[in-house]
Amino acid sequence: MDVSGDQEVFIPPKSLLNQWVRAVLVLIILLFLLVPVIACYCSRNMLLRLVVVIVSVTLFVGTLSTLTKARMVEVFVASAA
Numbered sequence: 001m002d003v004s005g006d007q008e009v010f011i012p013p014k015s016l017l018n019q020w021v022r023a024v025l026v027l028i029i030l031l032f033l034l035v036p037v038i039a040c041y042c043s044r045n046m047l048l049r050l051v052v053v054i055v056s057v058t059l060f061v062g063t064l065s066t067l068t069k070a071r072m073v074e075v076f077v078a079s080a081a
Contacts, residue, residue: 025067032060 036056040049061079064070070078 028063028067029060032056032063 033056036052039052043049043052057079061075064078065072065075
């Protein structure tokens with residue numbers, strides 16, 4: 001455990017930090033999945049819907065591949081679903 005000599009400094013345990021990072025990552029992935037659905041529902045233009053789907057899948061796969069420890073096969077399966 002990290003200990004600081006200064007009483008005003010709080011160094012959180014790694015497990016707490018990991019939980020916060022995981023929670024933020026889940027929120028980001030949820031946004032990448034839900035916002036395009038709402039955008040496609042609100043739009044009547046098919047070209048705009050196609051662009052929204054392409055951009056959202058690209059952002060989702062990019063986020064999964066850079067912010068997680070997922071293997072390429074896992075990222076491919078997640079993007080195909």
